Amino acid sequence: MKSIGFVNNLKIRASYGFSGNNQIGNYSYVGLLSPSNYVANNSQIPGLIPSSLSNVDLGWEKSKQIDIGLDLGLFSDRISLTFDAYRDRKTDLLLNVQLPAASGFNSSTQNIGDIENKGIEIGLNTLNLTGKTFTWSTNFTLSANKNKVLKLATEGGRIANNSYQITEVGQPISSFYMLHAIGVFKNSAEIHGAALQNPKTQAGDLKFEDVNGDGEITSDDRKIVGNPWPDYTWGLSNSFSYKNLSLKILLVGSHGSKTFLEWSGVMNSAGVQNQLADIALQRWVSESSPGAGFQPRAIRSNYAMSFSTSSHFLFNSSFVRIKNVNLNYDLPNNLTSRMGLGKVSLYLDASNLYTFTDYPAYDPESSITGSNVAETGIDYLSYPLARTFTFGINVSF
Amino acid sequence: MKKYLSVLFALIFFFSSCKKFLQLEPQYVVNTASFYKTEQDFETAIVGSYSELQSLYNAPMVYIGELTTDNAHIIWTSPTTSESELDEMMVTPSNGFVGSVWNLNYKIITESNTILDNIDNAKLRDALKQQYKGEAKFLRAFAYFNLVRLFGDLPIVTHNFRSPNEIQSYDMSRKPADSVYAIIINDLKQASSALQGVAGLSKSRASVGAAKSLLGKVYLTIHQYAEASAVLNDVISGGTYSLQTGYASLFTNNNDELPESIFEVKYLSGNIGEGNSFSSIFTPPSFNAAIFPQNMNGSGRIIPTRDMMDAYESGDIRRKESIMDSLRVQGGTYEAIPYGLKFVDFTVGIPGDGGVNYVALRYADVLLMYAEALNELDKTDEAYTYINMVRQRAGLNGIGGLSKTEFRLAMEKERRVEFFCEGSRWFDLIRTDRAIAVVNNYFDANGLSFSVTQNELLMPIPQREIDINPDTKQNPGY
Numbered sequence: 001m002k003s004i005g006f007v008n009n010l011k012i013r014a015s016y017g018f019s020g021n022n023q024i025g026n027y028s029y030v031g032l033l034s035p036s037n038y039v040a041n042n043s044q045i046p047g048l049i050p051s052s053l054s055n056v057d058l059g060w061e062k063s064k065q066i067d068i069g070l071d072l073g074l075f076s077d078r079i080s081l082t083f084d085a086y087r088d089r090k091t092d093l094l095l096n097v098q099l100p101a102a103s104g105f106n107s108s109t110q111n112i113g114d115i116e117n118k119g120i121e122i123g124l125n126t127l128n129l130t131g132k133t134f135t136w137s138t139n140f141t142l143s144a145n146k147n148k149v150l151k152l153a154t155e156g157g158r159i160a161n162n163s164y165q166i167t168e169v170g171q172p173i174s175s176f177y178m179l180h181a182i183g184v185f186k187n188s189a190e191i192h193g194a195a196l197q198n199p200k201t202q203a204g205d206l207k208f209e210d211v212n213g214d215g216e217i218t219s220d221d222r223k224i225v226g227n228p229w230p231d232y233t234w235g236l237s238n239s240f241s242y243k244n245l246s247l248k249i250l251l252v253g254s255h256g257s258k259t260f261l262e263w264s265g266v267m268n269s270a271g272v273q274n275q276l277a278d279i280a281l282q283r284w285v286s287e288s289s290p291g292a293g294f295q296p297r298a299i300r301s302n303y304a305m306s307f308s309t310s311s312h313f314l315f316n317s318s319f320v321r322i323k324n325v326n327l328n329y330d331l332p333n334n335l336t337s338r339m340g341l342g343k344v345s346l347y348l349d350a351s352n353l354y355t356f357t358d359y360p361a362y363d364p365e366s367s368i369t370g371s372n373v374a375e376t377g378i379d380y381l382s383y384p385l386a387r388t389f390t391f392g393i394n395v396s397f
Numbered sequence: 398m399k400k401y402l403s404v405l406f407a408l409i410f411f412f413s414s415c416k417k418f419l420q421l422e423p424q425y426v427v428n429t430a431s432f433y434k435t436e437q438d439f440e441t442a443i444v445g446s447y448s449e450l451q452s453l454y455n456a457p458m459v460y461i462g463e464l465t466t467d468n469a470h471i472i473w474t475s476p477t478t479s480e481s482e483l484d485e486m487m488v489t490p491s492n493g494f495v496g497s498v499w500n501l502n503y504k505i506i507t508e509s510n511t512i513l514d515n516i517d518n519a520k521l522r523d524a525l526k527q528q529y530k531g532e533a534k535f536l537r538a539f540a541y542f543n544l545v546r547l548f549g550d551l552p553i554v555t556h557n558f559r560s561p562n563e564i565q566s567y568d569m570s571r572k573p574a575d576s577v578y579a580i581i582i583n584d585l586k587q588a589s590s591a592l593q594g595v596a597g598l599s600k601s602r603a604s605v606g607a608a609k610s611l612l613g614k615v616y617l618t619i620h621q622y623a624e625a626s627a628v629l630n631d632v633i634s635g636g637t638y639s640l641q642t643g644y645a646s647l648f649t650n651n652n653d654e655l656p657e658s659i660f661e662v663k664y665l666s667g668n669i670g671e672g673n674s675f676s677s678i679f680t681p682p683s684f685n686a687a688i689f690p691q692n693m694n695g696s697g698r699i700i701p702t703r704d705m706m707d708a709y710e711s712g713d714i715r716r717k718e719s720i721m722d723s724l725r726v727q728g729g730t731y732e733a734i735p736y737g738l739k740f741v742d743f744t745v746g747i748p749g750d751g752g753v754n755y756v757a758l759r760y761a762d763v764l765l766m767y768a769e770a771l772n773e774l775d776k777t778d779e780a781y782t783y784i785n786m787v788r789q790r791a792g793l794n795g796i797g798g799l800s801k802t803e804f805r806l807a808m809e810k811e812r813r814v815e816f817f818c819e820g821s822r823w824f825d826l827i828r829t830d831r832a833i834a835v836v837n838n839y840f841d842a843n844g845l846s847f848s849v850t851q852n853e854l855l856m857p858i859p860q861r862e863i864d865i866n867p868d869t870k871q872n873p874g875y
Binding site for chain 1: 442451
């Protein structure tokens with residue numbers, strides 16, 4: 001095979017794997033009991049109540065992955081690229097499913113169906129400048145993933161994960177399913193003839209989409225209004241060095257995800273709790289001062305569904321973040337050796353320096369349930385991400 | 398050949414038993430497969446179920462029973478949405494108290510179902526089997542009765558579920574209230590016969606008297622007055638209970654096992670998770686209050702209205718034993734803020750650690766219910782005896798010579814002052830179809846722009862239930 005001069009590495013990879021996932025906690029298949037103590041003769045006595053539902057059919061989640069990849073190195077690795085395309089088909093997906101309270105239980109872990117993830121991952125490394133005194137290298141990663149539910153064990157092909165999210169065949173897992181808020185009634189003329197959530201609805205209350213067109217707003221008007229999964233995420237890292245000084249800047253970004261702000265308490269303008277000023281100040285106040293058309297008037301009751309689950313609290317959580325900036329200075333060798341030291345460097349490091357986002361709460365990356373896919377994308381009063389500045393000295397002998 | 402066959406059989410025997418041999422139940426976690434076997438298991442299970450009543454009465458049932466009516470209002474300036482919705486009678490499907498009542502009562506129902514489904518196969522003495530069955534049926538009826546009065550039609554579940562598939566294939570749609578009442582009545586009848594002969598149990602446990610008194614309340618609620626009067630008369634003529642001499646002693650520390658008490662919910666202070674929040678709910682939110690140890694302050698959630706304070710006749714001892722007119726503050730002076738005294742534990746300075754029991758059913762209720770049934774049966778003359786027993790204990794003269802309608806109003810007032818803060822008012826007004834007139838009249842008279850409408854006589858089904866099961870239909874108007 002004739003060698004191509006500028007290509008120094010070319011590799012095509014393919015892999016197929018089959019794996020299982022049993023991350024479901026111990027004893028999820030048996031019905032457990034938990035203490036519920038009571039009182040007799042002025043002392044505490046033990047009581048036990050069923051706390052979880054048994055599920056003898058519970059089994060492993062299986063995952064079949066196929067991956068095709070390409071590694072490419074050009075110009076003596078001045079440019080190196082890795083590219084992967086994958087498909088991961090999970091069967092017997094484990095999901096925590098909500099149950100009607102009349103069953104006596106809140107939820108149970110079940111094998112609910114099949115789901116497919118497919119996507120691409122790209123990594124690009126370039127050494128842009130490799131001079132004696134000045135170097136510059138760039139590392140870029142991009143990943144895009146699409147997720148789709150293929151099959152569900154339940155009737156109707158739909159499962160309620162929680163009050164905000166459903167899992168439905170043909171849709172991404174944990175899609176947000178709720179009333180679609182389309183603004184605020186600016187004046188009483190707009191109310192006239194509109195589909196209303198309550199006969200008492202007045203100007204300043206939220207306006208919802210009448211999905212089934214029956215002239216009133218009920219829970220039958222819920223629809224899928226987005227999902228918590230980003231279309232793509234990326235990272236870009238640039239490293240510069242000039243003589244003894246080096247600078248590294250890492251940017252990360254995520255685009256296309258939505259997050260439900262489960263903060264109705266601080267967003268409801270009811271005046272009973274602290275409010276997010278940015279939002280409360282934009283509320284509808286009167287017909288002559290209708291605000292920004294997003295936040296409804298301040299009332300204490302919920303008959304106009306201002307605090308009910310709706311897309312009013314669903315926000316685009318795309319962001320670009322300056323994740324890390326690191327500036328480093330190595331003291332000259334002749335200086336350090338005179339002091340009897342090996343290597344001395346001073347550095348200044350800043351993490352989470354700035355986030356560019358339209359997301360109104362603290363952190364567009366927040367999600368209360370961590371890696372639980374059934375409840376990803378819910379922000380419940382999570383702490384803001386700390387911005388950290390570190391100054392340090394590294395000394396080696 | 399014979400040798401080979403026996404080896405083969407041995408192998409078949411060995412491998413077929415393998416599955417059972419490998420499937421072990423975990424021994425150090427309590428699970429439903431290994432539990433519900435012994436007498437001790439069932440005792441622990443029934444105790445666990447009674448303990449749900451602590452949560453049910455600690456807030457939700459008392460909030461709904463009082464705050465919705467002319468009895469009480471919130472004086473804390475920053476109530477939660479769920480609290481102001483009850484106070485302003487503008488309850489929505491997202492209301493937290495309504496959600497708790499739904500969840501807790503269905504938990505009790507599930508716990509009863511689980512006990513009833515497992516007890517026949519367990520090795521228990523027959524007498525104990527009867528007792529636990531009676532107790533489970535009483536609790537199941539108690540829970541369904543709470544639910545059916547608040548929500549009307551209900552999903553009916555009378556067996557426990559053992560897998561998600563069983564729940565999935567079960568019809569969870571709401572069934573007519575009449576079918577719920579049929580279950581309640583049947584359960585209470587069976588409970589009262591099963592509990593016959595059971596002696597020595599605390600009043601925190603079901604008894605014949607408790608089952609019959611509750612059954613009387615059920616019949617009264619569905620306006621079956623002949624049945625109500627018969628069963629309530631049973632309780633009275635049984636002679637088990639009597640009116641307490643000191644009214645206040647029913648609602649203060651050490652109100653255990655009193656002669657008037659028929660069924661009580663136990664609480665215990667000591668910061669071990671068995672206390673109640675009544676001290677905080679019923680007293681003012683003033684930071685300078687000096688009525689509790691460590692000057693703990695209340696939270697002002699259920700505070701008597703002026704209308705309530707004026708409802709007592711002069712000379713009624715229940716007035717000063719139920720309501721304090723002013724609040725003692727630090728420095729020894731008083732502020733003109735009234736508050737309720739019942740169930741408040743003035744000996745404890747830790748929020749949520751009150752040790753006064755909640756009396757869920759008591760003899761005065763039986764007497765007044767019996768009088769109400771008699772009046773509805775046009776036996777007003779006979780009814781006076783019973784209403785007057787309660788009035789006399791309160792230091793009041795007997796009443797007499799009223800028409801049937803006048804008697805109803807006298808009864809409405811009597812129950813209001815007798816059971817203030819006991820979570821009874823809303824249910825009384827619903828039963829007598831007076832909620833709209835009485836509560837709206839109170840709102841109007843006090844210049845409040847709130848109102849109760851016909852559809853609001855039933856509470857909304859919690860939104861969560863409708864969200865996860867579209868077969869559950871909402872009550873009209875919500």
